[in-house]
Amino acid sequence: MDLLNGIFVAPFVQMADAPDFLVQVLWEGFVSGILYALIALGFVLIFKASGVFNFAQGIMVVFAALTLVGLYQKGVPVILALILTMAVMGILALAVERFIMRPLVNQPHVILLMATIGLTYFLVGLGEFVFGGEPKQMITTELGLPTGSTEIPFGAQGMVILQHIDIAAAIIAIVMVTALALFFNRTRIGRALRAVADDHQAALSVGISLHQIWAIVWFASGLVALATGVMWGARSDVSFALEIIALRALPVLILGGFTSVPGAIVGGLIVGIGEKIGEIYWGPLLGGGIESWLAYMIALVFLLFRPQGLFGERIIERV
């Protein structure tokens, strides 16, 4: 009975008792949800354009953040560091296109997946080799990002604390998503990108080579990774332990579908919020730390009912 009580009654009582705390939890879930969504977004970009399940997306987040911080620590002015980091992500995109995508085109999914895991190994080694393996502090203030927090009274005697960096993160995320949406819908390259997702031939007829498209999407998702890395780094340390968040972003994809941008955003929010609430209200019952798998379980249960994801299209098997 205790168990049933612990699952079905106590958490809700707790929520009702302290609504301000619930709001606080929801807010934090929302912010990490946004960051998950950003990682998933980078992932979706690549999958849509090239069918690659990019396991290295998480590592790209860390690698971008590490490069930025590392360059700054080596005495590079912050603006220049930012520009150089972007350049590094550009070079990475070109290299990936030239040395991974091009030779492996038309290989089965699993081979491309393995290649991105190989890329993961390489980037981890490279990042640590160049900038050292010890955790670093994100250069939040130097980048002009706000710190500190605002306390907003909530209800009778409650209080909700909003970290300014979190607010900035939310704003930047929204800006990036909007920018990407505009890019896809309003520019020639963007439209070609959408075309390529449906039909490689169609993209060629727009006059853009597949190679260019791959380089562009990898670069775009590299930029998304940089933004994510900055924000996530600001909330914790910059180290390869962050890699794990990339794996955490996978259930987001399951929920949203591999190819859907709105799916990535909605999925990110569901996972971010669900995970926080689960951890805070149900976690203690199971000994804590359930964050590590809860999202997966949510995704798994979800998949059983909709194998093609939230926004994926129903597949009719033809024989």
Next chain:
Amino acid sequence: MSDAGAREIMLDIENVSLSFGGVKAITDISFDIRKGEVRAIIGPNGAGKTSMLNVINGVYRPQKGTITFKGRIRRSIQPYQAAQSGIARTFQNVALFKGMSTLDNIMSGRSLRMHRNFFWQLIHVGPARDEEIAHRRKVEEIIDFLEIQHIRKVPVGKLPYGLQKRVELGRALAMEPELLLLDEPMAGMNLEEKEDMSRFILDVNHEFGTTIALIEHDMGVVMDLSDRVVVLDYGRKIADGTPDQVKSDRAVIDAYLGVARQEAR
């Protein structure tokens, strides 16, 4: 065989309708297949022929209608149950197991008839091996029948298309089916390959007494091989009868002329 009309009905399809999310693939179709006959299903592209086969062997579940096979009435079954009840099938686009050899592909058709359990399989001596060998012999008879000895151990992916089709027929034969569904067995073949395939289909029908339902576009082949023909167009049945009856049917001529006219355009 001219006496097809007198034989017992093996498969009876009554008022079957099938649609995918509002798109109608089959509308209220009824026809039967009699024991021992070669029954052709013809019609222009998109007439619902392949969907019909998919309904018969349980890949699709029709929204309406019943199917009676060997006296048992059902709306739909699982594909493996269809296999168990004696229905085998080949595919329009060869659906062989690409990673396996010709021998293993045909051997896979014996799956239903092999029963040695996991632990015998594990040690692979005694009963499991005896079973494997007994079925190998059966498979070799099929290989001999289809004259594909020279490609016995070749991975099917390396074979030319015509031979792949032949292997696929072999795989279906290995099931020793009572009803064999052939989806365009001669698509993409040259004249010589078509003649070979026709001979094999007739031989299967004569030597093993297997009832055959086939979809085919080559009218010459259909007229030569089949006892009775059912004609579909836009998911509806427009004619049913002997090849000669069908050939002179007004609706059939219109349907095919329509196709010809469209293609000419």
Next chain:
Amino acid sequence: MFYREAGQFKSSYATDQAIFPLLQDRIGFFTILAIAFIGVPLLADDFILDAIAIPFLILTLATIGLNVLTGYAGQLSLGTGGFMGVGAYACYKLTTAFPEVNIILLILLSGVFSAGVGLVFGLPSLRIKGLYLVVTTLAAQFFLEWCFIRIGWLYNYNVSGAIDSPERSLAGGLVLTGPNADSVTRYLVVLAIVAVMTLLVKNLIRGRIGRSWMMIRDMDIAAELMGVRPLVAKLSAFAVSSYICGVAGAMFVFFYLGSVEPAAFSITLSFQILFMVIIGGLGSLIGCYFGAAFIWILPIFLRNVLPAIGIDIGAENIVHLTSMIVGVLIILFLILEPHGLARLWQLGKEKLRVWPFPYA
């Protein structure tokens, strides 16, 4: 070149379907077997046995386990580490609960537990396919990892949170596990188990069950229409695969590491095993040996060779450099031979068979 096939004709299906139908292959096989069972124990030192041979064999077994699932049944999994962990923890619980029972028996038994867990996590595979399935296996991986950390009962509430391999010996007094076990003894036990299990898996694969896996892998609809029940085929693959991984996991603790923390069975291990499968070659048993050798031995080799050729940049940087090189090599390998070392082996053999011709 060495093949003299002329005159080797088969007059029964049994000989035609033998694992090594050619005399030259049989000679090669028994030579390797003799080297493994007699040559290596006589010649190798403890470092080679402990750091290379034993883990190589155990990881090979895990690779075989994953290959059954991924290579033969076509179900991609990233939960291998977790399934190995189940075997390890099950064995630890069993041997601490029943210390008098033969440890080898318990190791083999512990696979049953991971098979059970594998079955549960295999259930979604009936509805979920391809990359989506990867996520469900990741769920298994993270959930199991969490269990190893959070459920104290599993490690008998040790303060360290780790499990240790206790000393266990045969009736005759031969110490098999624990700090006092001899390297050669452990090597031979591992080798025997891996060799026998390889043979058993080979038997499964060449029979009805193995064919049903491959049918599902190559063309699931056609398989179903041939009477294969996807439920049975997929779940049996999950069960067999997890069983093998479980046994490998138990051996990993009891014959190799001696003491492990939950982190040993992390996603990294899953990746590593998957690499072994891919580099070795999907759907090939010999490939499992190649893949395990490549992925396990290459970093050891690099760590020892890089300083030797004058690249002296400190121990930590060597690790980083190794990681980079391994990453590059993996990508390079996928580009050059996406079908893995097994394909190269097969092509090489084919070349030797048709020698001096370039093709038959």
Next chain:
Amino acid sequence: MSELDQTITDTFPKLILSNARTRGRRPAMRRKDFGIWQSWNWVEAYDFMVALAAGLSRLGAVRNDKIAIIGSNRPYLYWSIAAAQCLGAVPVPIYADSVAEEMAFVLDHAEIRFAIVEDQEQVDKILSVRDRLPALQAILYEEKRGLRDYDHAGLAALADVVASGRTILKEPGGAEMLEQAIAQGKGADTAVILYTSGTTGRPKGVMLTHDNLIASARIGIAFDGLSEVDEIIAYLPMAWVGDHVFSYAQAIIAGYCVSCPENAETIIQDRREIGPTYVFAPPRVFENLLTLTMVRMEDAGRLKRWMFEHFLGVARKWGEKLLSGDQVPLAARLHYALGDAFVYAPLRNRYGLTNIKVGYTAGEAIGAEIFSFYRSIGVNLKQLYGQTEASVYVTMQPDGEIRPDTVGRPVPSVAIRLAANGEVEFNGPGVFQGYYKDPGKTAEVKTADGYVRTGDVGFFDAAGHLKIIDRAKDVGKLDAGGLFPPKYIENKLKFYPNIKEAVAFGDKRDHVACFINIDPVSVGNWAERNNIVHASYQELASDPRVYELIAGHVAEVNRALAAEPQMAGAQIARFLILPKELDADDGELTRTQKVRRGFISERYAPLVEALYDGSPSTSIRTEVTFEDGRKGLIEGEVVIRDVAVAARSPLEAAA
């Protein structure tokens, strides 16, 4: 079985009985069927033979009946020959690939009463001409497939006949009846009638007795020391005397096992599996094998090709000497041994010749290059000269006296003499009885003193080896008076892998000219390497670069001819490349793939004319038969090319 005197083994059925008694457990025959080699020992062979004989006699077969055997090489068909011989009936093997019309002639001429055939295909052929065969009583078929719905009057399954035979044998007196029949057989009885396809006219039925075949077979067995442990693959037509002697007569006498391939497409693989110790093949087979080898090696990597060529050089230098047991320095032996490990032994393995003891080629001249190639890589290939009328053996090459351009010495107990016109005549134990129902032809060929005219012109060289030049009736005269041996010239051309067939003209003309058929595989490969695009054989054949290539070969042949005093006048002045492949289906080749010169010169008369009227090209329009039996037309321009004629041999020029 007391009736049979076991010491007398003068007929094949008696020999089979003796085998069943002395080596009953040893394999008699094997056939790859259902994926594995099924084998039958001598006891089983004997049992089948007597059961079928009993069954046949129940059907009414009696002494001197003619029984046709039609099909590919199958154990049951070989034993059917023996079963017929048991009853004193005469088996008549017929080429399985002959069309119904050709078959009808033989069936009718031989007055066949029973036909034992392989399958539906042969049944259909016979049924289509059955109304012309009043003597034919029954057709027995081995494979039931497709025959279920046939009218079974006069049609029976071989297995059923054998089964009925087995019941007869179990009846009282059944076995004795058969033993008596076997015992009645004499060595002087006709054992078999083999119809020779012949380059002209109707086939002739060569009657051979048991004595002929046994004596001749024993010559071969003794010559190369064959025994029961030898292995052979039977894949040449059963109606051909070579196969009858190698796969039937010698197998029964020596007791070795004969293996039948699964089907025509698997012969190479099946030969490799069996690894025969004793091989017979016409030159064409060896040519094809070598061409295939060279084509494949073109695609090999540079290093491998270098290695291949290097060791072939070593083999050319020492291989034949080693095989003949000559003195060879140790260093060369070691070098050769290395080559053996890397090239020769693997090659022999690919050819399925790893276990080869001795191989023979005959029927036509073999290119010296080709012949030496096989010998140099350690295949003991030899030549023999034989004829159906001789039960094969006339001359053979003894070990240590192997030359590519002669056919060896007369075999023991065969006498050879040369007629005034140079025609070779022989006499010996294998000499045939006569042509069936054709005493006129028999008298033409057999001299009063028992010698047989071979129809070939030849001479003995200084070492006493016979050298065959050409068919006597083909050797013509040039206007200038010089000898014109067309086949001799054609063979010289055909030794180039690029040239598949050649037809030379020159009789009663002022110079020699010829048609050439290029080899599509070899030239096609060459074209690919030289970026010559071609959509069809015709296009390839008319390409000027191909002409250039062939002209080079022709010029070389001319140089070789110039070096021989009698042949210098017969150099090729002009040639053309035919736009289609010569084909047996069009009647241009015989079923044994020999050129039918007369037919070709009639059919392509305008082309022949053009060769001699000096025109640079001419047009052609001719019918072809495609593989599936359809007919089509080929038309186009054919270029004619002049070739430089080499000076007479240097000796003469100097003088």
